[in-house]
Amino acid sequence: xxxxxxxxxxxxxxxxxxxxxxxxxxxxxxxxxxxxxxxxxxxxxxxxxxxxxxxxxxxxxxxxxxxxxxxxxxxxxxxxxxxxxxxxxxxxxxxxxxxxxxxxxxxxxxxxxxxxxxxxxxxxxxxxxxxxxxxxxxxxxxxxxxxxxxxxxxxxxxxxxxxxxxxxxxxxxxxxxxxxxxxxxxxxxxxxxxxxxxxxxxxxxxxxxxxxxxxxxxxxxxxxxxxxxxxxxxxxxxxxxxxxxxxxxxxxxxxxxxxxxxxxxxxxxxxxxxxxxxxxxxxxxxxxxxxxxxxxxxxxxxxxxxxxxxxxxxxxxxxxxxxxxxxxxxxxxxxxxxxxxxxxxxxxxxxxxxxxxxxxxxxxxxxxxxxxxxxxxxxxxxxxxxxxxxxxxxxxxxxxxxxxxxxxxxxxxxxxxxxxxxxxxxxxxxxxxxxxxxxxxxxxxxxxxxxxxxxxxxxxxxxxxxxxxxxxxxxxxxxxxxxxxxxxxxxxxxxxxxxxxxxxxxxxxxxxxxxxxxxxxxxxxxxxxxxxxxxxxxxxxxxxxxxxxxxxxxxxxxxxxxxxxxxxxxxxxxxxxxxxxxxxxxxxxxxxxxxxxxxxxxxxxxxxxxxxxxxxxxxxxxxxxxxxxxxxxxxxxxxxxxxxxxxxxxxxxxxxxxxxxxxxxxxxxxxxxxxxxxxxxxxxxxxxxxxxxxxxxxxxxxxxxxxxxxxxxxxxxxxxxxxxxxxxxxxxxxxxxxxxxxxxxxxxxxxx
Amino acid sequence: xxxxxxxxxxxxxxxxxxxxxxxxxxxxxxxxxxxxxxxxxxxxxxxxxxxxxxxxxxxxxxxxxxxxxxxxxxxxxxxxxxxxxxxxxxxxxxxxxxx
Numbered sequence: 001x002x003x004x005x006x007x008x009x010x011x012x013x014x015x016x017x018x019x020x021x022x023x024x025x026x027x028x029x030x031x032x033x034x035x036x037x038x039x040x041x042x043x044x045x046x047x048x049x050x051x052x053x054x055x056x057x058x059x060x061x062x063x064x065x066x067x068x069x070x071x072x073x074x075x076x077x078x079x080x081x082x083x084x085x086x087x088x089x090x091x092x093x094x095x096x097x098x099x100x101x102x103x104x105x106x107x108x109x110x111x112x113x114x115x116x117x118x119x120x121x122x123x124x125x126x127x128x129x130x131x132x133x134x135x136x137x138x139x140x141x142x143x144x145x146x147x148x149x150x151x152x153x154x155x156x157x158x159x160x161x162x163x164x165x166x167x168x169x170x171x172x173x174x175x176x177x178x179x180x181x182x183x184x185x186x187x188x189x190x191x192x193x194x195x196x197x198x199x200x201x202x203x204x205x206x207x208x209x210x211x212x213x214x215x216x217x218x219x220x221x222x223x224x225x226x227x228x229x230x231x232x233x234x235x236x237x238x239x240x241x242x243x244x245x246x247x248x249x250x251x252x253x254x255x256x257x258x259x260x261x262x263x264x265x266x267x268x269x270x271x272x273x274x275x276x277x278x279x280x281x282x283x284x285x286x287x288x289x290x291x292x293x294x295x296x297x298x299x300x301x302x303x304x305x306x307x308x309x310x311x312x313x314x315x316x317x318x319x320x321x322x323x324x325x326x327x328x329x330x331x332x333x334x335x336x337x338x339x340x341x342x343x344x345x346x347x348x349x350x351x352x353x354x355x356x357x358x359x360x361x362x363x364x365x366x367x368x369x370x371x372x373x374x375x376x377x378x379x380x381x382x383x384x385x386x387x388x389x390x391x392x393x394x395x396x397x398x399x400x401x402x403x404x405x406x407x408x409x410x411x412x413x414x415x416x417x418x419x420x421x422x423x424x425x426x427x428x429x430x431x432x433x434x435x436x437x438x439x440x441x442x443x444x445x446x447x448x449x450x451x452x453x454x455x456x457x458x459x460x461x462x463x464x465x466x467x468x469x470x471x472x473x474x475x476x477x478x479x480x481x482x483x484x485x486x487x488x489x490x491x492x493x494x495x496x497x498x499x500x501x502x503x504x505x506x507x508x509x510x511x512x513x514x515x516x517x518x519x520x521x522x523x524x525x526x527x528x529x530x531x532x533x534x535x536x537x538x539x540x541x542x543x544x545x546x547x548x549x550x551x552x553x554x555x556x557x558x559x560x561x562x563x564x565x566x567x568x569x570x571x572x573x574x575x576x577x578x579x580x581x582x583x584x585x586x587x588x589x590x591x592x593x594x595x596x597x598x599x600x601x602x603x604x605x606x607x608x609x610x611x612x613x614x615x616x617x618x619x620x621x622x623x624x625x626x627x628x629x630x631x632x633x634x635x636x637x638x639x640x641x642x643x644x645x646x647x648x649x650x651x652x653x654x655x656x657x658x659x660x661x662x663x664x665x666x667x668x669x670x671x672x673x674x675x676x677x678x679x680x681x682x683x684x685x686x687x688x689x690x691x692x693x694x695x696x697x698x699x700x701x702x703x704x705x706x707x708x709x710x711x712x713x714x715x716x717x718x719x720x721x722x723x724x725x726x727x728x729x730x731x732x733x734x735x736x737x738x739x740x741x742x743x744x745x746x747x748x749x750x751x752x
Numbered sequence: 753x754x755x756x757x758x759x760x761x762x763x764x765x766x767x768x769x770x771x772x773x774x775x776x777x778x779x780x781x782x783x784x785x786x787x788x789x790x791x792x793x794x795x796x797x798x799x800x801x802x803x804x805x806x807x808x809x810x811x812x813x814x815x816x817x818x819x820x821x822x823x824x825x826x827x828x829x830x831x832x833x834x835x836x837x838x839x840x841x842x843x844x845x846x847x848x849x850x851x
Contacts, residue, residue, distance in 0.1 A: 127807055127810065128807055726850060727847060728848060728849040728850030729843065729844060729850075730846070731773065731775075731782075734774055735774050738774070
């Protein structure tokens with residue numbers, strides 16, 4: 001292996017990045033993992049229809065191999081993180097120490113931790129003397145995402161074989177599932193922002209195609225367009241942000257034009273060598289991209305509509321993977337954001353504020369939905385808000401850990417809702433569901449497990465990750481807790497409020513779907529094994545995933561089993577800012593659990609006691625009290641309408657912004673057309689008529705007509721012959737054109 | 753140098769494109785064939801530019817890509833109108849300009 005070892009990469013400025021080109025074979029060749037589903041995409045596209053199972057077997061096989069490879073890569077990373085003591089590491093450590101002496105390297109991270117992100121690049125293309133590379137940067141977050149994406153994708157592939165069975169575009173569906181998986185995997189291992197941008201757009205396209213999978217129905221194709229166009233708004237931010245960073249890095253490096261390298265950008269930002277203003281502007285631009293891709297408040301409106309797509313797509317793309325691309329991008333570019341938004345030592349910033357607001361507005365909207373998938377969509381928005389808020393307050397590990405656990409329990413919930421909808425042929429909880437507990441025991445149990453994990457009751461996954469976020473706000477400092485990067489008390493309040501709301505709306509959702517009497521038609525049946533088995537796997541992960549990152553000082557397990565997730569996932573490198581970690585607090589954990597229980601209790605009292613009693617009295621299965629708050633108090637009714645109308649954001653976008661722009665522009669254009677252009681044309685016309693009359697009598701009749709008549713006769717004769725080749729068919733003309741071009745080219749060759 | 757291989761690829765693409773323009777009767781396919789011709793030109797430009805180590809050809813290729821996008825937008829709009837009016841995009845049936 002010695003010949004493969006090269007010294008840890010340093011930039012032109014001599015800044016140590018804490019990355020290596022060594023490492024084990026799997027870590028250096030992580031590009032194989034996205035390549036497999038890409039291969040599967042091509043295979044299904046060209047040969048899928050001829051395969052006995054319409055190409056789904058190829059997709060499952062290759063994604064399955066990618067999953068196994070991801071697991072092996074994770075094992076290799078764990079080994080690398082703890083045991084890698086290669087020669088280049090020592091050299092890198094020495095280099096980092098040298099630079100630390102010169103006051104260059106950011107805190108000399110690599111010095112304290114002999115483990116490095118594995119970097120492997122090839123030249124993509126060159127423009128004059130600027131070289132653009134493509135490649136992989138494999139570190140903790142990338143490996144974690146590889147495992148999550150391939151696992152959820154594999155389960156969704158299996159689930160889909162039953163869910164979309166018999167669909168007219170079955171093969172097409174699997175082809176795009178594979179392409180999406182490939183693009184998402186490419187995104188997570190991207191070494192530079194340009195490659196990130198390309199895969200970011202690719203996942204957007206796949207999302208568009210899969211939302212509009214059943215495009216024959218207008219609402220579905222509208223939803224696909226809305227998702228695509230809303231994401232365009234954010235993508236502009238991404239392009240501008242990436243461009244700003246490219247030139248900002250270039251200005252800090254002598255003799256270099258610019259650089260897209262993520263590690264280099266982060267390291268320079270962390271070392272304080274980039275202008276703070278440029279970083280702030282770039283962070284705001286990138287934040288716009290996060291707002292659209294990760295459904296953050298103001299640009300979240302596409303995500304609920306995206307539920308028009310098939311449910312496996314919602315689970316894979318709009319819950320577990322693509323929507324967290326924004327969160328992952330912040331995590332990847334954390335050096336930039338950390339400096340740009342001055343996250344350390346502050347008490348509020350744009351990212352934390354947007355995240356906090358999103359958790360609240362998403363959770364409120366989840367209360368008024370009839371469609372089970374829309375409840376889950378708003379819940380996803382709310383949970384993504386949690387992650388962005390966590391990143392905004394500097395709780396990096398907590399955000400990534402929540403991403404990890406959320407992928408499992410939210411995919412479980414989505415697939416469960418799909419299973420229920422598959423049985424009753426509708427997503428409407430109020431008119432077509434209810435009482436499914438008795439008919440679909442497996443779906444019921446897994447859905448409840450997923451809901452508890454989402455609500456965040458110990459010891460399920462959501463509790464640990466949510467609690468870490470709350471700790472990470474540092475807001476508990478007021479009440480005797482410690483740690484965090486600042487005093488984000490406001491964020492803590494929003495997070496705790498959302499915890500109560502989450503518990504309450506999931507209680508409502510479970511009551512409406514699984515309790516009471518069945519309100520639909522026919523008798524629903526439990527789904528087959530290809531749906532139930534993925535559900536149980538995800539439910540199992542929703543139970544145990546939280547144990548990967550037990551807080552430090554947890555009494556029941558040895559210290560070597562605490563904070564494993566943070567230990568392996570959080571980069572220890574110069575390209576990662578030095579964040580401080582909150583200390584877990586028993587009082588906060590107990591308080592947040594009580595808040596969750598109170599949320600469940602209030603919603604449970606309303607549905608399981610009051611509505612149940614009213615249903616018995618009315619003799620039918622009710623979904624709400626006939627004399628509830630909204631019918632008694634006008635203010636409550638107004639609030640309800642405000643929520644049902646989704647804060648009127650859709651009206652704002654389509655009627656006021658889009659309508660307000662296109663109306664005046666059209667009016668102005670019409671005015672210019674009528675007054676200016678027509679005026680000029682009319683005046684020119686009138687003058688031309690005068691001049692024309694003059695010419696007509698003096699010159700035209702005598703001289704011109706004579707010539708014209710003669711040539712007219714000649715051309716009439718020629719035209720009579722030539723009209724035979726005027727067939728009117730465009731392809732005949734094209735044939736003559738190409739023939740003439742060939743002849744001319746021939747002449748050219750002969751003469752020259 | 754690999755120049756010849758690129759030129760051969762471009763020539764093959766160009767020929768396929770010409771064949772498509774002349775022989776296909778479906779309007780959309782003809783538009784796609786035109787794209788092939790344009791991309792054959794792009795390959796030539798980029799290949800020459802790479803050999804001569806200048807960026808002029810690549811910049812030209814970028815312009816062509818942008819113009820081609822606009823062209824195909826107009827073209828598809830025409831095909832769409834054709835379909836609305838005639839319920840068919842068969843180019844053989846369109847010969848109103850016959851002399």
